[in-house]
Amino acid sequence: MSDPLSRWQTWREIMAQPAIWGAWAADAKLALTRGRITALAPDEVWFTGAGSSAYIGDMVCAGLEGQSGPRLRAVPTTDLVSRPRAYLNGRRPLVVSFGRSGNSAETLGTLDALDALAPAAPRLNITCNGASALAQRAGRNGHVIVLPEATHDQGFAMTSSLTTMVLTALALFDAAPDWSARMARAAEAAAALLPRVAQAAQAARLPERIVFVGAGPLAYAARESALKVMELTAGQVPALWDSSLGFRHGPKSFVVGQTDIVVLTSPDDPAALYDADLVAELRAQFPDSRVTAIGPGGDIDVPMPDGAAWGAPLAVLYAQCLCVALSDRLGLSVDDPFAGKGTLSRVVAGVKLHPVAP
Numbered sequence: 001m002s003d004p005l006s007r008w009q010t011w012r013e014i015m016a017q018p019a020i021w022g023a024w025a026a027d028a029k030l031a032l033t034r035g036r037i038t039a040l041a042p043d044e045v046w047f048t049g050a051g052s053s054a055y056i057g058d059m060v061c062a063g064l065e066g067q068s069g070p071r072l073r074a075v076p077t078t079d080l081v082s083r084p085r086a087y088l089n090g091r092r093p094l095v096v097s098f099g100r101s102g103n104s105a106e107t108l109g110t111l112d113a114l115d116a117l118a119p120a121a122p123r124l125n126i127t128c129n130g131a132s133a134l135a136q137r138a139g140r141n142g143h144v145i146v147l148p149e150a151t152h153d154q155g156f157a158m159t160s161s162l163t164t165m166v167l168t169a170l171a172l173f174d175a176a177p178d179w180s181a182r183m184a185r186a187a188e189a190a191a192a193l194l195p196r197v198a199q200a201a202q203a204a205r206l207p208e209r210i211v212f213v214g215a216g217p218l219a220y221a222a223r224e225s226a227l228k229v230m231e232l233t234a235g236q237v238p239a240l241w242d243s244s245l246g247f248r249h250g251p252k253s254f255v256v257g258q259t260d261i262v263v264l265t266s267p268d269d270p271a272a273l274y275d276a277d278l279v280a281e282l283r284a285q286f287p288d289s290r291v292t293a294i295g296p297g298g299d300i301d302v303p304m305p306d307g308a309a310w311g312a313p314l315a316v317l318y319a320q321c322l323c324v325a326l327s328d329r330l331g332l333s334v335d336d337p338f339a340g341k342g343t344l345s346r347v348v349a350g351v352k353l354h355p356v357a358p
Contacts, residue, residue, distance in 0.1 A: 005202070005324055008334040010155030010232075014320045015194060017160045020150050021167060021313075022187035025180050030171045033124070033145055034179075037172060040122055042094035045173065046075045049098035050106040052158040053165070054078070055224045056098050060169045063217035063309020067175045070094070081109035084356050088117040096124045096169065100153060100161040102132025105351035111137050116356040126168055128152040128161045155335045156346050157231055159320050162224065163313035170309055182306045189314055193302060194321075200300060201321035205290070206329055207260040209238045211247070212319065213278070214264030215271040218295070219243040221312040222264055225319030231344075232323035234337040236330055244275050258288050264315045265295030267304040272296070294318050 005011040024030070047057025057074030064072055077097070080087050095114060099107045102125070111133060114121060123142035127134040130146040138144050151164045167186060171179045210229055212222035219242070226239035242251045244263065255261065261282055265275040275295070282291045294300045294315060304311030327334045338344040 003198075005198075005328060005334075008155070008324060008328070010153070010157055010159060010334050011321075011324050013150075013153045013155055014159045014317070014324065015198075016150055017163055017313075017317075018187045018191035018194065020148055020160055020164055021183055021190060024148060024164060024167070025171075025183035025187060029145055030168065030180070033143060034172050036143055037094070037124070040094065042070045042122065044071045044073065044091070044093040045096060046073050046093045047096050047098065047169065048075050048077045048080060048110055050077045050104055052162050052224055052227065053098040053100065055220050055227075056162065056166050056169060057096075058220035058223070059166055059217040059312045060173065060309065062220060063170070063307070063312065064174060065216070069173075069175055072173065077104075077106035077110045080113060081106050081353070084113035084117055088113060088121075092118055092121045094122045094124060096126065097134055098165050098169075099125075099127045099132065099134045100129065100151075100158050100165075101347045102127035102129045102134030104347055105353055108133055109351075109353045111139075112353065113356045114139060116358045124172075126165055128165075156337060156344075157228055157320075157323065159228075163316065166313050167310075174309070176306075182310050185306060186310055186313060189303060190317065193300075193314060193317060197300060197318040198321045200292075201318060201325045204322055204325065205258070205260070206326060207237060207290070208257045209240070209254065209259040211240045211242070211251075211254060211259060211261045212264065213242050213244050213247045213261070214315065215244045215266045215275060215308070216268070217309045217312045218264040218266055218315055219246075221315040222262075224316050225262065225264070228316070228319045228323040229326065232327040232332070232334060232337050233330055234327075234332055234341075237326060244271070244278050247278065255282075255286055255289060258290075259286070260290045260292070261286070262292045262294060262318065263298075265293050265298050266308050267296045267311060268308055271308075292318075 054076035
């Protein structure tokens with residue numbers, strides 16, 4: 001019997017991820033671009049994007065913190081476009097731009113700001129849409145990577161686009177020489193994991209609220225997870241995210257009634273120990289909550305042999321499946337939960353760009 005959720009494009013895009021990652025791991029474009037970056041030898045790299053595309057930079061920077069090489073910094077386009085001179089005056093970083101559509105207003109505004117204030121700054125545009133502004137406007141010192149067409153998600157939520165861009169950034173900027181094998185291992189792990197998280201998501205209750213927490217890159221995987229649930233339930237399930245240690249400092253007051261809590265547990269010590277402490281504490285304090293540990297040895301066991309950064313794309317799979325299951329249960333159009341409302345759209349609309357003078 002076919003999966004009833006497979007009638008939704010978003011669900012099919014989620015399930016396609018292992019095959020996409022496995023094929024992409026062997027693509028020659030990644031090795032060639034990695035060589036270009038090495039030859040460029042930048043002192044500083046900025047990862048830019050809006051919404052989920054901004055969280056890519058957060059995950060990568062947190063995950064690669066402490067390695068040798070250029071300074072890595074996450075700079076959302078929503079910040080850069082509103083205050084371009086504060087960021088670009090006197091700086092010439094390698095600017096890595098992420099975009100599923102590659103055509104959002106903030107993407108265009110960032111390209112305009114770079115043209116005006118830092119035309120010589122090297123660029124790397126990573127997009128899922130080969131016909132987009134990101135694909136066409138690399139600048140005088142730029143390079144473009146267009147991801148496989150299958151990553152150009154047609155559903156409202158970014159799923160395969162987000163995870164494949166995260167893995168692409170890790171492949172390019174992780175100093176580990178076995179980056180291709182790491183991506184291939186992530187693909188194998190996802191293939192084994194998806195049936196389990198899909199089953200768990202479909203068996204989950206409809207919570208009053210939901211919280212996702214994690215440490216390091218998994219904190220930003222928690223942020224992406226919370227956004228996915230809130231987006232596809234059209235705000236009917238309020239969602240919060242925080243770091244495992246930061247959650248106690250006020251945000252825990254969000255937990256009332258039947259609030260479910262998901263802890264994305266780290267493979268690294270001492271973060272893993274703090275995660276385990278939090279899981280035990282929350283279960284004792286909130287008996288009406290369902291607390292789920294997702295990660296190495298968790299309620300949903302997600303091995304992360306290559307560390308939390310490479311584990312982050314695996315950690316978000318549960319929320320991807322859960323948001324579809326909850327949206328469907330609420331009777332929403334999973335592929336466009338805001339259909340007819342005119343408030344949110346797949347590519348953000350309604351942003352008026354103001355010109356930047358050189």
